[in-house]
Amino acid sequence: MMDIKDIVKEENLVYTKTKLMTDNILSYCPGCGHGTAHRIVMEVIDELGLQSQTVGIAPVGCSVLAYDFMNIDMIQAAHGRAPAVATGVKRTMPDKYVFTYQGDGDLAAIGTAETIHVCNRGENITMIFINNGIYGMTGGQMAPTTLEGMKTSTSPYGRDLKSMGNPLKITELIAQLPGTYYVTRQAVHTPAAVRKTKKAVFKAFEVQKEKKGISFIEIVSNCNSGWKMSPVKSNEWMVEHMFPFYPMGDIKVDGELVKSNKAEVKS
Amino acid sequence: MGELKLMKGNEAIAEAAIRAGVDAYFGYPITPQSEVIEYLMAEQPEERTGMVVLQAxxxxxxxxxxxxxxxxxxKVFTSSSSPGISLYQEGISYIAGAELPCVIANVVRGGPGLGTIQPSQADYFQSTKGGGHGDYKLYVLAPASVQEMADFIQLGFDIAYKYRNPVMIQSDGMIGQMMEKVELADQRPRWTDEEIKQMHDSWAAFGKGDHRERNIITSLDLDSAKQEKHNHHLQAKYRRMEEEEVLFEEINCEDAEYLIVAYGSSARISMKSIDLARAKGIKAGLFRPITLYPFPMKQLNAYVGKVKGILSVEMSAGQLIEDIKLAVECNVPVKHFGRYGGMIHSPEEVLTALENLIKGE
Amino acid sequence: MAKVQGAIVVDTDRCKGCEVCIPACPTEVIGLANEVNGKGYHYAYMANPDACIGCANCAIVCPDGVISVYKVKKVA
Incomplete structure (x- = not known):
C-alpha cells in the first residue's frame, strides 16, 4: 500500500472543483442537487472554453444567488422572466452563449408565458430547469410540479388534484413546440446520472453553437429540507415517487420527438 | 440642416431610435402607440443598421x-402606453435597482384600468414618484411636440448612460398621434462590440475575460446594510441629476403676474391660453417643465414674490400640482385645472380657469 | 487486487455532511467523522483509505464540490 501522502500530489489529481465555480460557500441546504447541477454547467463551459463568451441568467428561487457561485458574467432576473431576459441578451449578441437556470415555480408557474414563448420562438439559448416539486426558497410551498398527494406547507394534507390542479409536465409540453430542438429530462443524484446530465449539457451547448433552437434540460432534483427528509433518503424518495411521473431520458432529439415519449404525450 | 419630414410623433420617435444607433427595440402593441413598433417593423432597421426589433x-x-x-x-429602447407601462413597473424597478441604462416611452392614455385610448397625463405620479416598488427615480422627459419626440431619444440615451439609469419619455396620445414637421438627426453608427467593451467592461454582462472579475447584474443584496449603502448610492445619483440635469422652458414669464405651469400637450394648449390672456390684459406666462423628474424646483421657486398665482394645467385630476406646491412651498396660491379621462382641455377653458384663479374663486 | 490506488481530500471546512457521497462510493471508503467542522457538520473522510480506487464518483455527486480525487497506477 502506498502512503496517502504519495498519492495526494498535483500530478495525480484526477478531479477537483472547476475554477468556474467560485470559492463562495454554496447557500444551498446539505445534499441539495442545485450545487451539483451548478457544477455540471460550469464544468461544461470550462471544458468548452466558453467562459468569456457565456452569460448566465438566474431568476428568483433558491438559485437566485447563482451569481455568487458561477464564475461567469451573470444576470439576476425577476421571478419567471429569465427567458425574456435571455432573449434580450441573445438577440443583441447572437454569437454569445446564453443559458437560463430556473426552478419549477419560476419556469412552470409565474414564468409559464415566457417559457412557452421563448421555446416557441426557438431562441438559440439553453434552459436548465430544476424540478424538485416544491418551492424551496420560500419554505416548502406547493409548486406546479408537486405530485398528487404530496404534502407541502400550502398543501398540508397533500396535493388535491380537484382543488389544486394537476402537476404540470411542462417539459413534455414545450417539447411539442417547433422551436425546441433538444429536450431531455435528467437527474444528478448518482454518479451515472451526473455523467448523463453532463453529456446532455454538452449537447445543449453544441445545439446552441449551431443555432438550431432551444435546448431544454430538466433536472429532477431533491429538496430534502422542503420534503423534510435526510439528503440520502430524499434521493431515494425522488427515485421512487418523482421518476415514475417525471421519467428520465430524452424527449426530443434533433428536433424530433423520441418515440416512447410520443406515445406518452398522447395518453 | 437634417432631413425634414412630416411624421406622427410615434413614427418620429421610432425613426429617431434607428438614427440614434439603438441596438434593439422590444415592445408589445397597445393603442395609442402601436405605430412605434409598426413603423420599426416596416422600416426593417436590421437591414439599415443591424438594430433588432422584436414583438414580445x-x-x-x-x-x-x-x-x-x-x-x-x-442601447435599448421600448415604448408602451399606460396599462402596458403598469405591467412594465416590475421590470423598471429591477432596471433601476440594477442601474441599467435604457429609454422607455409612455404614450399616455386615460385611466384608471383599461380607461380609454384618448390622450391623458394621468401617469405623472407613476413616472415621477417611482411607479414600481422601492426608492428609485426615472429621469423623465416630457415632449411637447413631434420634434421633441425625436430629439429626446438621443438626449435620453445620453442621460441613461451618463447615470446608468432608466429614462422615461412621458408623451401622450395627442403628441403620439399628431403629425408635424420634424427635422431628423443624421444616422449615428451603432456601437461596435469593441466600443461596448471599452465603455462598459466595468459593469456589463457580455462574457467575462481573464482580465477582470465576473460582472453581475442584480438588484439583490440580502445584507440590509449593503442594500442601504446601495440605496445611498442611488439617492446620491438622483441628487446629482437634480443639480445638473433639470430642463424647463419659460414663455412670457419676465413680467408675468400669473403663471400657468404645464408640460407636454397641456403646455402647447396653454401657450394659446396665455396669448388669449395677454389680449385681455392679463400678464400671464407659461412655465413648462421639460424634465418632470428632476422637477425644476429652484427655478419655479424663483417666482415666489414675483407672481400672484399659479395655475397648474394638466390632463389629470391633479398630480403635477403637488410638485408645484412643493416648489413654491405654499408661498404662492396654486390652483389646478384640467380635463381628464381622455378629454383634452381647450385654450378657452384654461383661460377661464386662469380668470377664476385671479378672481380668487 | 486493484491495479490503481486512489485517495480523496475533503475540504472539511466546507463539507456539509450530507452523506450523498457515501452510497456513491463503490468500495465503501467514506464515512462521517465523529468531529464536527466550524459549521457544526460531521464531515466526510476516508474511513477506509486502502479501498479507494480514485474513481471520483464521490466527488462528482458532491453538491458542494468539496472533494478532490487523486489516483496513481500501482507499480506491480
Missing part, C-alpha cells in the same frame, strides 16, 4: 428583454 408576448416579457439587452451593454 407581453409587456412583462418586453421590459425584461430590455433588461437583458441593457445588461449586455446594448
Amino acid at each position: 408576448e407581453s409587456e412583462l416579457a418586453a421590459i425584461n428583454m430590455v433588461y437583458g439587452a441593457a445588461a449586455a451593454g446594448k
